[in-house]
Amino acid sequence: NAGVTQTPKFQVLKTGQSMTLQCAQDMNHEYMSWYRQDPGMGLRLIHYSVGAGITDQGEVPNGYNVSRSTTEDFPLRLLSAAPSQTSVYFCASSYGDSRNYGYTFGSGTRLTVV
Amino acid sequence: GEDVEQSLFLSVREGDSSVINCTYTDSSSTYLYWYKQEPGAGLQLLTYIFSNMDMKQDQRLTVLLNKKDKHLSLRIADTQTGDSAIYFCAENTDKLIFGTGTRLQVFP
Numbered sequence: 001n002a003g004v005t006q007t008p009k010f011q012v013l014k015t016g017q018s019m020t021l022q023c024a025q026d027m028n029h030e031y032m033s034w035y036r037q038d039p040g041m042g043l044r045l046i047h048y049s050v051g052a053g054i055t056d057q058g059e060v061p062n063g064y065n066v067s068r069s070t071t072e073d074f075p076l077r078l079l080s081a082a083p084s085q086t087s088v089y090f091c092a093s094s095y096g097d098s099r100n101y102g103y104t105f106g107s108g109t110r111l112t113v114v
Numbered sequence: 115g116e117d118v119e120q121s122l123f124l125s126v127r128e129g130d131s132s133v134i135n136c137t138y139t140d141s142s143s144t145y146l147y148w149y150k151q152e153p154g155a156g157l158q159l160l161t162y163i164f165s166n167m168d169m170k171q172d173q174r175l176t177v178l179l180n181k182k183d184k185h186l187s188l189r190i191a192d193t194q195t196g197d198s199a200i201y202f203c204a205e206n207t208d209k210l211i212f213g214t215g216t217r218l219q220v221f222p
Contacts, residue, residue: 033210035212041214042214043202043212045209045211092157
């Protein structure tokens with residue numbers, strides 16, 4: 001099992017560019033989420049999905065889109081990158097109700113917007 | 115509302131005990147978690163406690179939960195340099211909400 005795989009690990013974008021952060025898991029997890037981590041602010045939830053075809057907004061969804069066409073993949077799209085989106089992005093997944101199992105995290109994507 | 119708070123830094127001497135504290139606001143949280151993040155890595159689940167428990171012990175880790183005060187703590191006995199990391203508490207109602215993280219520094 002590879003667990004949760006995020007690509008790329010590092011990315012530099014210019015303001016206004018768009019890109020997609022990839023997240024894939026091979027554990028047949030139903031729940032998947034995207035978080036961003038900023039200094040002094042912990043992890044903030046961007047979007048999450050409780051299963052294929054279902055997505056919902058988290059705490060800081062503006063400027064990001066997600067889709068969940070398969071159980072395995074949960075890509076995060078930045079529509080028009082802004083310097084405020086410079087952050088480390090983590091994808092996480094969980095089997096069913098994460099209350100019993102906790103989340104498995106990817107190793108992160110460090111994004112810089114200049 | 116959902117809000118999880120932690121102090122930002124803790125510094126301890128190797129061999130001493132570390133206590134990391136966390137307060138949360140959502141009384142409907144059924145599970146509370148502690149995650150560890152080492153430099154350049156993602157988060158690893160350390161331990162969790164169900165909301166009807168007061169204490170959970172797992173080797174060097176002890177979790178205490180005061181549900182009345184909505185206070186959670188993680189005690190690490192015999193702290194080692196390898197314990198240096200950022201520690202996050204998290205509450206789970208229908209989503210996982212993280213605290214700001216406590217950076218633990220262990221010095222010789």
